[in-house]
Amino acid sequence: MKYVTLKYVTKKPKLKNPILIEGLPGIGNVGKLAVEHLIEMIHAKKFAELYSKDFPPQVFINTDGTIKLVNNEFYYWKAKKKNQQDLILLTGDYQGLSAHGQYELVEAILDLAEDLGVRQMFTLGGYGLGHEVKDPKVLFATTDKKFVKKMVKHGAVFKKNEPGGGIIGASGLLLGLGKLRGLQGVCFMGETPGYLVDPKSAKAVLKILTRVTNIDIDLSRLEQKAKEIELIAQQIREIEGLSKEKSEELRYIG
Amino acid sequence: MKYVTLKYVTKKPKLKNPILIEGLPGIGNVGKLAVEHLIEMIHAKKFAELYSKDFPPQVFINTDGTIKLVNNEFYYWKAKKKNQQDLILLTGDYQGLSAHGQYELVEAILDLAEDLGVRQMFTLGGYGLGHEVKDPKVLFATTDKKFVKKMVKHGAVFKKNEPGGGIIGASGLLLGLGKLRGLQGVCFMGETPGYLVDPKSAKAVLKILTRVTNIDIDLSRLEQKAKEIELIAQQIREIEGLSKEKSEELRYIG
Amino acid sequence: MKYVTLKYVTKKPKLKNPILIEGLPGIGNVGKLAVEHLIEMIHAKKFAELYSKDFPPQVFINTDGTIKLVNNEFYYWKAKKKNQQDLILLTGDYQGLSAHGQYELVEAILDLAEDLGVRQMFTLGGYGLGHEVKDPKVLFATTDKKFVKKMVKHGAVFKKNEPGGGIIGASGLLLGLGKLRGLQGVCFMGETPGYLVDPKSAKAVLKILTRVTNIDIDLSRLEQKAKEIELIAQQIREIEGLSKEKSEELRYIG
Amino acid sequence: MKYVTLKYVTKKPKLKNPILIEGLPGIGNVGKLAVEHLIEMIHAKKFAELYSKDFPPQVFINTDGTIKLVNNEFYYWKAKKKNQQDLILLTGDYQGLSAHGQYELVEAILDLAEDLGVRQMFTLGGYGLGHEVKDPKVLFATTDKKFVKKMVKHGAVFKKNEPGGGIIGASGLLLGLGKLRGLQGVCFMGETPGYLVDPKSAKAVLKILTRVTNIDIDLSRLEQKAKEIELIAQQIREIEGLSKEKSEELRYIG
Known part of the structure; x- marks a missing residue:
């Protein structure tokens, strides 16, 4: 096995001008949740697996x-309507563990993408705010200036110098290394507290992405999940509130 | 020396349809204890050593x-009876230090195994509970669904979604990377507190493994070791109990 | 993409006996600030980019x-006067993350430098004192003893056994690995507290460097930046002073 | 430059049956102090340098x-008397930073050693006790049982199962990887508290080594250094004693 190994599980699909959509684990798992939901809703078909010696030495059961x-x-997924394009969707259990591994992984993804004719990418992730957010906005960054206007028109938000630290991980690297190969792309980042998995932010990201790609899908399941998570978050806040009170009490006593 | 280097210390053994049994260091050292005991009891013969540049730079004395x-x-070990199969047994001082090193090591183990005709593996490890366990159960996971029924029949326990985090290290990776090569295998995980080496859990694992492989061995030495460890654990608990009392006393005073 | 990849963004420049001047991020960002200011003032032209798999997997926006x-x-930059030499200026977002990555990066920089005819280098960095410094001195170290006198004459300071721990990072490695290739060079290290980016120290370094290279540039913008940073530092000290008072108060009470 | 690069600084020396003596930095710097002292006393001549991409990216001044x-x-060093053998002496600034780097470094050292005809090695290090030691003993371990008696005769100490954790680093790895190549060797480990550089322990190690190799050298300088270090240690103990008293006082008050 090479450092990164591609394994086709079906025949290599013949796609016409496909768009790559990436959602790997990250802050709030926003990108992964979004792509997994999209895969399910449009009944996309798995055709390849990627293994890396820089993933954890781990099997799931x-x-x-x-x-x-x-x-x-x-x-x-093959386009159904004239205003749609074929899609390649990427999700997974992990990103690379090391910087070096991240670069190798993304290079392998781009190799596959170019081999299947990809010229355009949408990469999905979360933008961690560190505080609660009622109505998560979706920020973006792009390989080419010409996309900025279009994305704003579709509801994505352009804030100068945000995120300040840039984009770390596969979502950014796919655009960065892709641009060196002449590929074009946009990274959508849903605002998220970043504490828990965040279906609400994933939904916000998918809302924009589906507009951009002219794909109409049901987002109600994500809404449902968001409510469940909100309940859990509520419980955690209560427990923290209690323990905070308690610790303040103790401090007062002590 | 290559990254991982195989060194035969005898002529390459000629084996008939051998099974690979792995027990490297891990939680409670369950796998290592089990395989070492098995090697001793059946008088298996060492034939090869594996060195890796991802092991610690260390010699033992x-x-x-x-x-x-x-x-x-x-x-x-060569089968003595008709219902037995030849065995290759693997144990050692360390697993790889890094994720990358783990993958390289397991690939080298699988290369040797395939070279000697292995099509089936049993990998042994511990399942850390973080609390005392009176009568350790043996969980399992497998490359192929068809083994599930058989293993349950032999006394292994099937719990949905357990272990929740999957299997980390060589025991899981051998099945995961082996499956990509078309090998079959089962990983047995003995429940263990995970604090100390755990011969009791190793015994539980061997009980199942010897049933599955039709090998009858004496497990009394492991029982003996388990009693010694239990004594040590008892002493540790007493010391901890004392210091806990003391620290509570101090807290009370302070 | 190789581990380190060079990408020309213009035609390879034809330079006559060029000097390499390096200023990558480091303590107080002294080197980076200095080279960036120099690039701006002399209108140097970008001609190549270097990417490394040991940089963080990150894009900026x-x-x-x-x-x-x-x-x-x-x-x-091409020399304008007879007493000047052509320059190659190097700056960037990061140094290599790992020791191995640092060596690979510097080897790639030296490959490019030698390819373009470089025989001499000036590397710029900070020397962290851990305390405020009114009038930062500029220490230096060199590949060849013959430079010592000249640098002292230009105002750099020679202190025996300083910095005690030597030079860590690209500024030192360029001289060290360069010397093995027969290149000559001097590393200038501006004294800096090391807490914040330090334009004052960068200015001190540039003062010497421009004397050595007979380049006359305006340093007033660095002075301006230095005043802004001084204001920020002042505010931080006040806040720290307050919180120190407060914590002392609390300690007194507690 | 390769991962590890050898650079001859003189013509390759012609040696007759040379012994390799290694002393790289480690616990109490015992091995490094010993070999450096030996080099100085016998006026050994430097002939080669080894560089590694797994050393820190650092230059000394x-x-x-x-x-x-x-x-x-x-x-x-070339033998002067009939009962002596030619020597190759190895010391340096660092061992490899990573496990992988350690293996690569030691393989490169063994390549050079074999190239120059080495069949036997003495590796020198410290054995950290974590407490003061009045009269440090010198433990040893060896590639071949036949050396045990001889080393004991020369004053080295054989303690079963000590050091318990084996030998970590170049001193052990040279014997371990060397043995796989058919080389023979002994590792001497001087007992040391391990807190500070320990010339006393280095002296104890050299006492044995010089007996074994029939080389008579003056050890008084190490004795002198040992006294200086003892003074420093004394001062540290006093300061620690004071602060301990103080902290006890504070605890009493608080």
Whole structure:
């Protein structure tokens, strides 16, 4: 096995001018939640797996007792309408563990993408605010200035110098290394507290992405999940509130 | 020396349809204890050593003052009865230090295994509970669904979604990377507190493994070791109890 | 992409006996500030970018919403007067993350430098004192003893055994690995508290460097920046002073 | 430059059956102090330098203001008497930073050693006790049982299962990887508190080594250094004693 190994699980799909959409684990798992939901809703088909020696040496256990080596997975979907394009969707268990591993992984993803004719990418992630956010905005950054106007028109938000620290991880690297190869792309970042997985932010990201790609999908399941998470967050806040009171009490006493 | 180097210390053994049994250091050292006991009881013969540049740069000192570079070691055993199969047994001083090193090590182990005709593996490890356990169960996971029923019949326990975090290290990776090569295998995980080496858990694992492989061995030495460890654990608990009392006293005073 | 990749963004410049001047991020960002200011003042022209798999997997976002993969950048400037030499100027977003990455990066920089005819280098950095410094001195170290007298004459300071720990990072490595190739060079280190970016120290370094290279540039913008930073530092000291008082008060009470 | 690069600084020396003696930085710097003292006393001549991309990216500054890239250095010495053997002496600024780097470094050292005809090695290090030691003993370990008796006769101490954790670093790895190549060797470990550099322990190690190699050298300078260090240690103990009293006082008050 090479450092990063691609394994086709079906015949290589023949796609016409496909767009790559990436959502790997990250802050609030926004990108992963969004792409997984999209895959499910449009019934995209898995066609390839990517393994890396820079992923953790780990297998997951499926509900039937079988194991699954951690990986990244590629799905495809063929356009149904004239105003749509074929899609390649990427999600997975991990990003690379090390800087070096991240670069190797993204290079392998771009190799596959170019091999299948990809010229354009949308990468999805979260933008961690560190505080609660009622109505998460979706920020973006792009390889080419010409996309800025269009994305703003579709509801994405342009804030100068935000995120200040740039984009760390696969979502940024795909655009950065892709640009060196002449690919174009946009990274959407949903605002998120960053504490828990955030289906609300994923929904906000998908709202924009589906507008841009002319794909109409049901987002109600994400809404449902968002409510469940909100309940959990509420409980955590209560427990923290209690323990804060308690610790203040103790401090007062002590 | 390559990143991982195999060194035969005898002629390459000729084995018929051998099973690989792995037990490297890990939680409670369950796998290592089990395989070492098995090697001793069946008088398996060492035939190869594996060295890796991702092991610690360390030699151990034997009781006669000679040194031994840390490694992994392969033993073989030839079937005595019709219902048995030849075995290759793997144990060692360390697993790889880094994720990358783990993948390289396991690939080298699988290369050797395939070269000697292995199609099936049993990997042994511990499942850390973080609390005392009276009668350790043995969980399992497998490359192929067809093994589930059989393992349950032999006394292994199937719990949906357990271990929740999957399997980390060589025991999981051998199944994960092996499955990509078309090998089959089962990982047995003995429940263990995970604080100390755990011969009781190793015994529980071996009980199942010997049933599955039709090998009858004496487990009394592990029982003996388990009692010794139990004594040590008892002493530690007493000391901790004392210091806990003391620290509570102090807290009360302070 | 190789581990370190060079990408020319213009035709390879034809330079006559050029000097390499390096200023990458480091303590007080002294070197980076100095080289960036020099590039701006002499209108040096960017001709190449260096990417490394040991840089963070990160893109920055430009003010127009486009992304930029983190890198190192080379500029050149052609001598205007007889007593000047052509210059190659190097700055960038990061140094290598790991020791190995640092060596690879510096080897790639030296490859480019030798390819363009460089025989002499000036590397710029900060020397962290850990305390405020009114009038930062500029220490130096060199590949060849013959430079010592000349640098002292230009105002650099020679202190035996300082910095005690030597020079860590690209500024030192360029001289160290360069010397093995027969290149000559001097490293200038501006004294700096090391807490914040330090334009005052950068100015002190540039004062010497411009004397050595017979380049006359306006340093007033660095002075201006230095005053702004001094204001910020003042505010931080006040806040720290307050919180120190407060914590002392609390300690008194507690 | 390769990962590890050898650079001859003189013509390759012609040696007859030379012994390699290694003393790189480690606990109490015992090995490094011992080999450096030996090099000085016998006027051994430097003939090669070893550079590694797994050393820190660092240069030291010599007293004349010139820089020196961190490395390992080889010296040789030709036997003067019939009962002596030619020597190759190895010391340096660092061992490899990572496990992988340690293996690569030691392989490069063994390559050079074999190239020059080495069949036997003495590696020198410290054995950290974590407490003061009046009269440091010298423990040892060896590639071949036949050396045990001889080393004990020369005053080295054989303690079963000590050091318990084996030997970590170049001193152990040279024997471990050397043994795989058929080389023979002994590692001497001087007992040391391990807090400070320990010339007393280095002296104890050299006492044995010089007996074994029939080389008579003056050890008084090490004795002198040991006294200086003892003074410093005394001062540290006093300061620690004071602060301990003080902190006890405070605890009493608080």
